[in-house]
Structures are given as structure tokens and as C-alpha cells.
Amino acid sequence: MLNLNPADFKPLVWKKEYESGHPLMDEQHRRLFAEVNELLAALRENRPKAEIGALIEKLFADTREHFGTEEALLSEAGYDETPVHALIHKQLLQKGARLVARFEENRLDFSEIFLYLAKDIVMDHILKIDIKYFGQLDWATVPATWQTRH
Template sequence: MAFIEWTDKNKVNIEEVDDQHRQLFAILNRLHSSVVEGKEQGELFSILDELIEYTVYHFQTEEKLYIEHAFPGYEDHKFEHDKLTGTAVELQTKLRNGSATLSFELLDFLHDWLMDHTLGLDQEMGPFMNERGVF
């Protein structure tokens, strides 16, 4: 069983967004396996960097969609994205200067935010965009 499992519940019914979410799940699963396998720190950090970079790219994709279609929840959603990006960058710094370690606790944290992100706020965009012909 994968560390973070994709199910239909995670879908928001917008192909581009669902593809990116699946990609994020895959990167997190890769990070988890690498920790389990005891891969060296450099490798773990580079997967984490990839996860963060792809997250930032993904947030930009969602925000572009929101602006394009005048989604009323844009401000709240953007606020959540910015907060998460801030936490991620802080984490990256702490790991690099040794004041945090890439633990299972941290992996659980990433698991939960990705789940919350796809099952929470992101779910609002599906019906709204679908009504406007975006799938």
C-alpha cells in the first residue's frame, strides 16, 4: 500500500489539477520510500525540493484558473497557498541548517496537508469550474 493513497475522493474533476495532484502524491510516495530505504540525505533533500517546487508550480496553476474564471473564493484560497508555501520554505531552511530532520513525523505532516489540500478547499473549485465548462 502506498504511503499516500489516491482515491476518487481526491478528485476535483478538472483534469489539469487532478493530474498535478496525482503527481504531488507520487513525489511524496517517492520521498517516503527513500526515507524507509535509508537513502542518503542529499537524495532526500532533492526529492523534498522537487515536492516544494512542484507545489509552488501547482498553486500557480490553480490561481491562474481562479483569476481567469473570477472564482469568488480566490482570496481565501490564495491565502492558504501562501501560508503553505511559507511553511514549506521554513522547513527547507531548518532541514538544511540541521535544526530539523526528515522524520516520519514530517512525512505524516506532508501527508496530512496534501490530503487536506485535495479534500478541503480544492473541492470548491470543481463544481464552480465545471459549470463554466472547465473539466
């Protein structure tokens, strides 16, 4: 256990270079950044466990939704590595489920959950793995319904 303090972490900042070029995917990525920052603020303010738990649950639900959307978009765009990408998503969600269970059992420290969300999901996955396909895909091949779906 790292035992880091919430004050040790800085809020995540969305930058234009993080954009995939697909409006829905970028909207979801920005929302995940905002939700991680909201969780960080709640942890810094030492809000009640129930409130923090609700933020964690929402973030995991939105992450699951985003992964499903992303996999469908990648498939529609003809991305050859979609099955591998889906496996990475599955592994991240399994790790998240284990952390949620530990949180509910009061066996999870702040640093573990925040590092999973900020580092594993945002920094390592979105900004290192997802970014690899951003320049490879022609989003114009994705049906228009994906372009405007919310």
C-alpha cells in the same frame, strides 16, 4: 518533535473521488501524491540526505507550480474565493520554506516534513479545502489552452 518512524506512515492512494474535474489540476494532484510516496520510500530506505533533499526540493517546486496553476485556473473559472485560497497557498509555502531551511540545518525530523507534505498539503489542503470548490466550478468556462497544457 513527534519522532515518528517512516514505517509508521502508509503510502497515499489516489482515488477517483479526489478528482476536481479539470485534467491539468488532477494530473498535478496525482503527481504530488506520487512524489510524497516517493519521498516516503526514500525515508523508509534511509537513503542519503542529498537524495532526500533533492526529493523534498522537487516536491516543493512542484507544489509551488501547482499552487500557481490552481490559482490561475480558479480565477479563470470565476471562483470568488480565489484571493483567500491564494493566501492559504502562501501560508503553506512559507511553512514549507521554514521546514526546508531546518532540513538543510539538520534540525528537522522525518515526521515534521512528512506530516507537512502528507497531512498539511495533501490531506488537509487538497482533500479538505480544494475539494470544496470541485463541485462549484464549471471548467468549461476555462480557456481550452488550460485543458491541454502540461
